[in-house]
Amino acid sequence: MQVRRRNPCLLEVDDALVPDLSALLRGQARLDSEVVCSLLCPISGNRLPLSAVEARVIAGISALQWHALDDVSAMHGVSPDAIASMAERGLLCSDADDDDSTRLREAEAQLASMGWHPHAAVYHALSRWHAVEGDEGARDHGDPAHLERLRSHAAIHGELPPHFHVRDDAVDHIRLPLEPLDDSFARVLRTRRTTRHFRSDVSLPLADFNRVLYGTFGAIGTEILAPQMVAIKRTSASGGGLHPIEAYPLAIDVEGLAPGLYHYEAKRHALALLEPMTREQARDLAATLTIGQTYFAEAHALAFHVARLDRHHWKYRRHPKAYKAVLLDSGHLSQTFYLLAAERGLGAFYTAAINDADVSDRLRLDPLREIVIGANGLGVPDPSRTSLQLNPEPYNPANADALAP
Ligand SMILES: Cc1cc2nc3c(=O)[nH]c(=O)nc-3n(C[C@H](O)[C@H](O)[C@H](O)COP(=O)(O)O)c2cc1C
Incomplete structure (x- = not known):
């Protein structure tokens, strides 16, 4: 030997x-x-x-x-x-x-x-999750319990660094005019939020799901860069213009769409059904794959982000920034997903806390070639429940000088 x-x-x-x-x-x-x-x-x-x-x-x-x-x-x-x-x-x-x-x-x-950077390959492999079950779903989410968790965390790890960061070595300060963010585009930006309560008494209209999918993951253009080399254009930016991320929806309760795992085919703007299941099975799967964040399983549909590294690494071979870039691509797509949802009055979320190794197995992916990064969720929000979200007070920088330092 x-x-x-x-x-x-x-x-x-x-x-x-x-x-x-x-x-x-x-x-x-x-x-x-x-x-x-x-x-x-x-x-x-x-x-x-x-x-x-x-x-x-x-x-x-x-x-x-x-x-x-x-x-x-x-x-x-x-x-x-x-x-x-x-x-x-x-x-x-x-x-x-x-x-x-x-x-x-x-x-x-x-x-x-495939041109994996060795450090990225090791980090990726050691940070994959299989059958992880967090306690988020089962936790007491009431205000007193939340406050107590934050207090005991601070008791162990010290105070949270200040929310606003100020450099004490600045040589000058130039106050900028405040432009109100109140046009229709800015209103969408302002209403974007992470939703964790969804209505169980209504289905998500297919038209809404369709628009968010197309607006985020759809191809709105193509460009032939060279023979056999085509770039696709989406509404989000992508490192190197490669758009390596595919969407794999898990439909739970979408009007007229059988529950199950799908691949979104941008080529034909179609959903390829990979695994049909009952609504209950789809909901259970959503909870298991999001490590027991049961509030996310209330959503009407999820979309897993899966990067095709053979496409991405074709350009960025053993590149020290390649892995970071592909994660950032997912972030860009997610923000677009959130905004499209906000514009329609829908609820959305993104979670990186997923059992990515199990998603990969379930989708029958080649784990060295196609990596699962995170998941967006979409649904009809339930405004009667507000406990699991930020409810911030408006902030106006014009009043900053009146505040304690
Ligand atoms: C990369 C990333 C990962 C996230 N993962 C989770 C998660 O696992 N669970 C969760 O409840 N929220 C998750 N969130 C949502 C954040 O908690 C949320 O964006 C944050 O609390 C701010 O609230 P907002 O989105 O309503 O402004 C994630 C957000 C991002 C951008």
Whole structure:
């Protein structure tokens, strides 16, 4: 068997809290800390524990060529079995033809050929969520409970930094004239808000869903840049003009539309049904995929943002800003989604707290090529419930000097 270093190969050295055994023997419950070293796997998203000796072996092997297992063993004074065990645990790549070794080699080759930046690949893999269940849905959202949570957070982490930021090294201040934001466009901007209460007694009209989908994710133009290279134009900006983000709606209660998971095809402005389900199943799925934020499952439809990295990385290969740019694309689309909803008097939200690994599985995506970023939601708001939203007082900067610093 031959082995080589993993590629990319990022190691983490951390301190883990472990029970203090000598204290335990004396009948005391205490924690001790222990240095732990792990390889951060960009394929599985797992931390693979390794010893200091194994870290030394890894640091001495190239990823660019294969090495005979016996040579590595002799060079590092480690038994051949120990090197084989490192390959089995994914700490090294091997040329063995078992399924796990083959999958690892193929996945690494795919990462490289797709131009993933190594740090982005590791960050992405380790920040994916599977079956996470938060307590947001079950929390007491009353004002006193909310205040208490904020107070105890501040007691542990200190006060929240001030809301308005002022530089004390400015050499001058120029007050700007205040233009009222009261034209029709500005009114839409002002009414944009995150909605967490939706009406269960009415369906979302298809016309509304259609407009928000088309206005956000629809193609309003195309431009041939070169043969086989076409840019699409949407209402939002996109890094490099590539528009790598696809919308995957989860229809829960949309008039005339069967509940289920869809892909929005911008080419024909059509919905491709991927998985039909009942309304209850769609609602349950919405709650599970948004980590138990049950208020978001009240929405009439969700739209998952999924970036096609093969398109994005085609231009930005191993680019240190590529991953950030694709997340920002999602933010731009989301703001457009929010504004289109606000203009129609609909409620919208965006959530990044999703079980993205489960969304990916459910949509049968290739997780190294198509990444799930977040989800917008849309629905008919329930104005009778206002607890889960900001209810801010109007603010006028003209009165700033009268306020306490
Ligand atoms: C990137 C991003 C992630 C968000 N994730 C969540 C979330 O997981 N859960 C949630 O309740 N709200 C989420 N929100 C909504 C914010 O909480 C909301 O925008 C903020 O409280 C301000 O309220 P507003 O949108 O009404 O102005 C998210 C917003 C953004 C931009």
